[in-house]
Amino acid sequence: MGSATSELPSQRPPLADAVDTGLKIVVVGGFGVGKTTLVRSVSEIRPLNTEELMTQAGQGVDVTAGVERKNTTTVAFDFGRITLNERMVLYLFGAPGQERFWFLWERLFSGTLGAVVLVDTRRMEESWYAIDRLEHHNTPFVVAVNRFDGDENRFSLEEIRQALALNRDVPMVDCDARVRSSGKEVLITLVDHLYALALSQERTP
Template structure:
C-alpha cells in the first residue's frame, strides 16, 4: 500500500513556469546513501533500479558498515526537484558497486554539476568519484552523509580528500528531505558562482 507521500508524488506534474532544467548527478562509494538522497528529495516517485545484493559483491563491497542494506543500485536512480518556479533539477543517482562504474562516464554526459556523497568511515571509497569528476571537468561539491556522530571536522575531511579550497563541503542526512535539498541548493550556488566568475574573467579580457 502506498503512503500519502508516495501518492502525492505519483501526481506531481512539472510546473508550467519551469524554464531551466539542470542535470545533477549524485556519486560516491558503495552504500553511502545516494539512492536514499534521491528518494528523500524527489518530488516525483523516483525511478530506482535496486536489486538484491548477490554473492558478486562479496569480498569487493564492504557491507559491514551498512548492515541494514540488502539492495544495491544496478543502473541509476532518477528523481526531480523544483528549486523555484523556473529551475528544475533532474537528479541521477549513480550505482556504487565497482562492477557498475563503467556506467558513470555515460551518466556524466550533459551534467552541470555533481554531489559527491561521502561516509567518513570509508573516505577512500570517494576517491574514484572525485577523480572521474575532475577528469570530466564537472564541477562538484562534497556532502558528508552523517551515519552517527561525526568523528572529524569538515576541514579534516577536506584535507583527507585533498580537496581544493574552492570546492564546498557540507554536512547532511540523506534521509531528510530538507537536508538533501540544502545540499542541492549549495551545489546550485556553487555552479552559479563559477559561472559568474568565468563571465567576469571573460569580460576583463575583452
C-alpha cells in the first residue's frame, strides 16, 4: 500500500464518565488484507499489536500471492478502542489471517456483537472462510472493501457481492484502512446495521 498516513491521536484520551455501552467488534479477513492497519488507524489508544517478522517457517504454509512484500504477520490478535459518541465505545479485536491461526477465531468470536469482514479484491477467496464462520455463529457483519492503490475501479461493490455470494441484507462499503475517517465510517456502518437488526427483532412478535 502507499504512504498515506492515518489521523492518529497525539495522546491517550480517558473514557468519558457518560459511557455506558461497550461493544466488542471483531475485524476478520484473509492474510494481508489490512486488519492490523484498520485497527491501528482508528484506535484512540495505542493499539496492542502482536505482529512478528515472517520467517522461513511460514514458507509453503502462508499464502502470500498478491502480498509478496508483506514481511510481518499477526500471531494472536490486535486490540484497539474507539469512542463513537458520549455513551458508546467500541473495543476492536483484529483476528490473524493465516489458516494456521484460525483456531483462535472461535475464542475471539465469544461475546462479539458484530464484525467487519475486510476484503482485498486481489484475493477475494481469502474472505470466504471469515464469512462462513460468522454465518455459522449467527454474528452480524458488514463487508468493507479495502481499496488499495490503483484498485478503485477494479471491481464494483455489486460485483464483489456476487463473487462472495452475499445476501442483500449484508451492508457493503468501500474504505481505505489507512485513513482514520474511512475506518470510522466502516464502524458506524456496522453499528447502524446492529441497531437496525435490534429494532427488527423488537418488532417481531
